[in-house]
Amino acid sequence: MGFENFGTVSFTAEAKVADFITQLEAGKVMATRCRKCGGSYFPPKADCPKCLSSDVEWFEVKSQGKLLSYTVVNYGPSGFENDAPYILALVKFDEGIQILARLSRDIEEKDIKMGMNLTVNPAKLPDNRIAYEFRRA
Numbered sequence: 001m002g003f004e005n006f007g008t009v010s011f012t013a014e015a016k017v018a019d020f021i022t023q024l025e026a027g028k029v030m031a032t033r034c035r036k037c038g039g040s041y042f043p044p045k046a047d048c049p050k051c052l053s054s055d056v057e058w059f060e061v062k063s064q065g066k067l068l069s070y071t072v073v074n075y076g077p078s079g080f081e082n083d084a085p086y087i088l089a090l091v092k093f094d095e096g097i098q099i100l101a102r103l104s105r106d107i108e109e110k111d112i113k114m115g116m117n118l119t120v121n122p123a124k125l126p127d128n129r130i131a132y133e134f135r136r137a
């Protein structure tokens with residue numbers, strides 16, 4: 001399973017990080033950490049952009065993140081036109097990564113607070129596709 005079932009708009013198949021989708025379908029949101037310099041990456045990277053090492057390990061993002069910023073998207077980009085409005089949020093996790101993703105639709109804008117605790121979770125989309133989203137911790 002590669003990136004062909006990820007999100008609304010297909011990614012080009014990325015063989016080296018295709019495990020990400022397999023794990024997502026198994027209920028886990030995974031990131032990578034460089035064994036050489038300790039850099040952590042999301043989306044996962046098979047090669048470390050800091051030290052160029054390919055010695056990376058996978059880990060699950062399971063901490064409670066804190067909301068850093070968000071925006072209400074009223075006009076979706078190509079592939080997301082019919083989804084708007086939705087809320088795009090930036091969340092910082094203890095694992096040393098920041099993730100940009102949508103907030104679950106069950107969180108309304110009036111209930112959003114900076115620094116609120118959120119978890120990142122796989123989210124099923126129509127047509128058997130899969131992505132990830134933030135939910136209340």
Ligand SMILES: [Zn+2]
Nearest residue numbers: 034037048051
């Ligand atoms: Zn590195």
